[in-house]
Amino acid sequence: MGQPDTFDHATKTQDTTEVDRLAEVRVANAQEHELTFFQALRVYPKGVFWSMVMSTAVVMEGYDTKLIGTLFAQPAFQKAYGEPVRGKTDSYQITAAWQSGLSNGSTVGMLGGLLIAGIISERYGFRITMITGLSIIIALIFITFFAPSLVVLEVGQCLFGIPLGLFQTTPVIYALEISPLCLRAYLTNYVNFCWAFGQLIATGVLRGVLNRTDHWAYRIPFAIQWLWPTILIPLLFFAPESPWWLVRRGRLDDARAVVKRLTSTRNIDFDIEKNIALMIATTEHERAVNAETSYRACFQGTNLRRTMIVIGIYCVQTLNGNPLRGYSTYFLEQAGLPTTQAFNMTIAGFAVAIVGGFFSWVLLPISGRRAIYVWSLVLMFIIMILVGALGVPQSSHPKGSYAWAIGSILLVSSFLYNCSIGPLTNTLCSEIPSALLRSKSIVLARWSYAITTIVAGVLTPYQLNPTAWNWGAKTGFFWAGGCLISVVFAFFCVPEPKDRTTAELDILFERNVPSRKFSSTAVDVVEAISQDEVKTV
Template sequence: MDLKEASRQDLLIKAEEATDHEHELTFLQAIKLYPKAVAWSVIMSTALVMDGYDTKLLGSLFAQPAFQKAYGNVQPNGSYQISAPWQAGLNNGSNVGQLLGLVIGGSLSEWLGFRKTIMIGLVVAPCIVFMQFFAPSIGVLQAAQVLLGLPLGMFQTVVTVYALEVMPVCLRSYLTSYNNMCWVFGQLIASGVLRGVLNFENSWAYRVPFAIQWFWPIPLVIGVYFAPESPWWLVRQNRPEDAKAALRRLTSPQSVDFDIDKSVALMVLTTEHESEINSSTQYSACFKGTDLRRTIIVIGCYCMQVLSGSTLRAYATYFFEQAGLPTAQAFNLSIATYALSLVGVILSWLLMPHVGRRTLFLCGLSAIAVMFFIVGGLGIPQAASPSTGLAWTIGAFLMISAFVSNITVGPVSYSLVAEIPSSLLRSKSVVIGRFTYACLNIVANVITPYQLNPTAWNWRAKAGFFWGGTCTLGLLFTYFFIPEPKDRTTAELDLLFEKKVPARGFVKAEVHLSEVEPTRSYHASENKMD
């Protein structure tokens, strides 16, 4: 055996041993080995609190009397309403900005790394909040929403991929789904803040909620500055020695069973194999070969959040008000909804490692579809003869749907979009998936105000029929397209997709790392590793 072949065999042996270690690692062992990685991932992901806060803020302000009076139009009965077109425009402002922010974040993260990309977004966001806070007109507020979407889009590009790349297989589902918890936590904070200022009769009723957004960037930018870079990103940059150093900062030196060299060898083997299969790392590569199927799955997982009614739930306070509840009770019920959603995410952590992503998706979408159809059915008698009892029943079903969504679709989608793509195209796949999600969310944010607004279609609770139908479409997509990536390393997933294993066959299919052929370009990296 010549030296070149010996080097290939050595790489494969190290990678196989690292894979075996990944499979044998229990939850408690992983926590003991990766406590610093968990902490750094939590700090990075907490930036998504700002996105969740922004998502909830405008939808709830539409039910805020002081905000309605400042930016709305007087109605024949003397009340004030933000018109449906402006509601759609304001909610879509952030989504439009995120389209560009996603692309910018995808490019910056590959060029500068995840840390620096997040830091840039955290520095830019507070400056844009000034526009929101002092907005003299609804047009200026609209411009501020668009600009704020830029850093929020950058956060979405980075944090999910970072969480996956610093975690072992058995911790991936917890830290990637933590991103969903941050999103829900931001919505809960927004609901609580808005309830606290509900009785304010001056401009502070909506300026205080805007000002709260200045709090998050300061501590986060300090934490992110000291965070280590993703070792996978460093390997993709052909910097294996730096990847080893980053991995040392992410792990505990007390563990005697962990070999950094073997872990980096697995990263190198996976990255080089993917380069051999598809050498391009351009966006077009996401739509070629086996990566096309993976991209479609990522797009579907992101869009499932919208199809399962997240846009309607973002309007929860306004929805409750239009369903017949008093404004104060509408805000109280909204707070309860997001508190339940946080509990749901925690329950998903207990279920995901045992039940699996695909099963949770199927069960969640089925249950949410049934609940939305019930809401739509209750909306028929409520429209004909409004009653407080029906209004509370409709509100209860919407709360339960949010609870179920955050046990299943919400957290699971964040895990899937990070796990499914190849390591080389992970960031770009997330950009494409989230970009499609933002476009679909724009459509949803246009039609939802029309569905609920009494000056437009005035469907109110009958909108449940529409969202029950979209859940059914998502259920069909999940059954035929979404596989089960639980307990699979990135290299093993590469092999499953290359073999064109059907989505329903991923659980039982067997793959062996020996099927991955170490590639020619490894030797340049190997010299730097030695």
């Protein structure tokens, strides 16, 4: 008769423990929602700092992306690597074929780097991944710095892209995983800010050496790339690892230590144990749905929809006309602006982009991610139509006024992109995947984006080069079509993740809630987790 009593006692104890655990999850989930922006800054000052340090590596990607495209408009680079233009004295051009090859060189390398990043970041952590990539970059810069020909420069760009692939996913995921709910949009947006800052630096450096006629005119810009690894490697050596990653690896004590390190000891309202309990519950729930963490798992069950959404969002970055802005210096030069003025307009464009990045932080608390994203694409469609329309008279009767008007509209498009589409891409694509597959989902999305970038990198030089298709500003019509496709996709497919924890988003996707109804659908995390455990039993 004594054994049933013992069994009942053990069962009651287990039930009590489970009730306590679920209560902690409920409190932690509520704690995430109740934490305001300024409270979060007081609780997570170190988390904000380390997120910004990690994201600064993206400056290198923005710098490299802008560097090659802008060098095509630099006279010293054109003379060193280009071919004489028939009928023009002392005039040189990099052929459209080589422009395409060089523009896509680092992107091709990124394809391999991205796939590697998805594996090693989950196996060895984000900190080790970043330090390794930065160390490799120091050696690879020597190839592009001393490149005697376009062939060697192409090889250097391809190899350089491999570690850049590590930087495209790691900082975004790291920013989300070490920050609370109300800060994650701001910190993931900051990644795009760093990208724009890198492009501004590249354009400014090239403008500064524009009047040089020797090989230092293009070697100094390559040498600047050594600056960032020498600063970031020592800093990242002391950076904390993501607590979510530590939970996924079963290192719960280390995760508690990291959360304690990231948060301020002066705040007595924040409960670290409950915060870790929510991470554990979310991870266990996702493993109960699908414990597999391979790339294949991204295309199974509810993860298929999530993966296709983030792939689409990253492809929109290309479709909305970004390649045209990437060639803005060369494009404006071909449109009729003097080389110096073309550089000045490009610098102004990236200054406006940084202002747009700050303005995106103003928009975040005012409106939902989905609304900002959809309406900004509608506006971008109108802008691309205007650029194309101005290109019609410019092609038949070139005037400086047309060139300045086109340049001004591109400034507006740069502001619009960097206060909406650009930064929200990082935010949406880090929030939408499951925690278990976040790294690999973003890798697949960035991989798809790289493919579209390669295609655009082949097409854009031919569209703009006077020795090829010579579309000029009429290229805007082409990208207006891309914007229209993007608007349709965003309206029907992009959900609203604002004010949703990872666990809540898991449940919304599992219930197959339509994207347009994410913001209005009520979710009870504890109820969902309890049901999941009943099914498991």
